[in-house]
Amino acid sequence: AAASALAGFDGTGRLADGHRIPLLANVATGADAAAAAAANAEGVGLLRTEFAFLDRPAEPTHDEQVAAYGAVFEHFPGRKVVIRTLDAGADKPLPFLTDTAEPNPALGVRGYRTDTATPGVLARQLAAIADAAAAHTAEVWVMAPMVSTPEEAARFARMAHDAGLPTAGVMVEVPSAALTAAHILAHADFASLGTNDLTQYTMAADRLLGPLAALNDPWQPAVLHLVKATADGAAHAATATGTPKPVGVCGEAAADPALAVVLTGLGATTLSMTPRAIPAVAHVLATVTLETAQHLAAAALAAPTAHQARETVRAALPVLDQLG
Ligand code: PEP
Numbered sequence: 001a002a003a004s005a006l007a008g009f010d011g012t013g014r015l016a017d018g019h020r021i022p023l024l025a026n027v028a029t030g031a032d033a034a035a036a037a038a039a040n041a042e043g044v045g046l047l048r049t050e051f052a053f054l055d056r057p058a059e060p061t062h063d064e065q066v067a068a069y070g071a072v073f074e075h076f077p078g079r080k081v082v083i084r085t086l087d088a089g090a091d092k093p094l095p096f097l098t099d100t101a102e103p104n105p106a107l108g109v110r111g112y113r114t115d116t117a118t119p120g121v122l123a124r125q126l127a128a129i130a131d132a133a134a135a136h137t138a139e140v141w142v143m144a145p146m147v148s149t150p151e152e153a154a155r156f157a158r159m160a161h162d163a164g165l166p167t168a169g170v171m172v173e174v175p176s177a178a179l180t181a182a183h184i185l186a187h188a189d190f191a192s193l194g195t196n197d198l199t200q201y202t203m204a205a206d207r208l209l210g211p212l213a214a215l216n217d218p219w220q221p222a223v224l225h226l227v228k229a230t231a232d233g234a235a236h237a238a239t240a241t242g243t244p245k246p247v248g249v250c251g252e253a254a255a256d257p258a259l260a261v262v263l264t265g266l267g268a269t270t271l272s273m274t275p276r277a278i279p280a281v282a283h284v285l286a287t288v289t290l291e292t293a294q295h296l297a298a299a300a301l302a303a304p305t306a307h308q309a310r311e312t313v314r315a316a317l318p319v320l321d322q323l324g
């Protein structure tokens with residue numbers, strides 16, 4: 001209801017000073033992608049591939065995968081689509097990849113880690129993504145979930161490049177990845193912050209447990225420090241290689257307009273969110289300069305609590321009252 005009171009998004013995310021911050025969509029299916037295109041999303045920042053196969057007892061075939069990914073690519077001709085390899089495990093078990101007997105699934109063999117326990121699925125998925133990409137004009141970037149070390153980032157990037165996918169990145173959703181982002185980005189072409197899991201792992205609070213919601217808050221200053229560490233690491237990697245490495249955010253945090261300002265000020269280069277959040281985020285971003293965003297980011301980082309971080313930033317953004 002809040003967003004519907006606003007004019008729709010015009011398709012170019014920017015701050016008041018013209019600084020570009022592309023606004024992308026999180027999608028799982030072709031139908032989601034159609035809705036994202038209708039909302040003028042500039043591309044897809046997170047294609048959650050596991051959602052198309054959650055009910056499958058067995059690995060989907062090559063042709064099934066090519067069709068599922070192509071159903072998203074076709075809605076964004078010439079646009080960026082960041083596709084994530086299967087994030088199986090924990091809150092998203094896939095029968096053909098997940099050992100449901102693990103005592104701590106969130107700390108178990110999930111995401112990229114499944115390639116060690118069940119070799120072959122990842123390589124076959126990368127081949128299917130490459131074939132789907134070849135049949136469409138979307139600019140396909142591929143990324144791995146739950147990467148924890150530079151070695152994992154290097155190996156994934158090599159696998160993706162070998163499959164014919166030129167742009168390979170990693171999600172930063174584990175504190176170790178945030179703290180070693182410069183080394184990770186020496187290998188990976190980009191990073192995308194998954195603030196849902198980054199918050200869960202920073203606060204040691206299961207994201208599925210309602211009673212822990214106050215801990216599972218991306219405004220927690222500890223989480224914001226890790227976002228900054230990632231952006232700073234990317235800047236360091238850029239200096240070493242001469243090539244700037246993008247750092248997006250694709251967790252739910254990007255859909256909170258006030259937090260979107262903070263994330264931009266911390267150095268995020270793109271924001272990806274559920275399409276219905278885009279108009280409000282675009283509206284608020286357009287009212288601040290990069291300097292203001294950086295100032296508010298510094299204030300949030302310096303706050304002792306999540307509550308104070310949120311209230312300090314919100315008080316500086318009266319435009320939020322227009323969202324209803
Ligand atoms: C995240 O962890 O923030 C994320 C975007 O991935 P998912 O919610 O699918 O785990």
Ligand code: MG
Nearest residue numbers: 173194196197
């Ligand atoms: Mg995640």
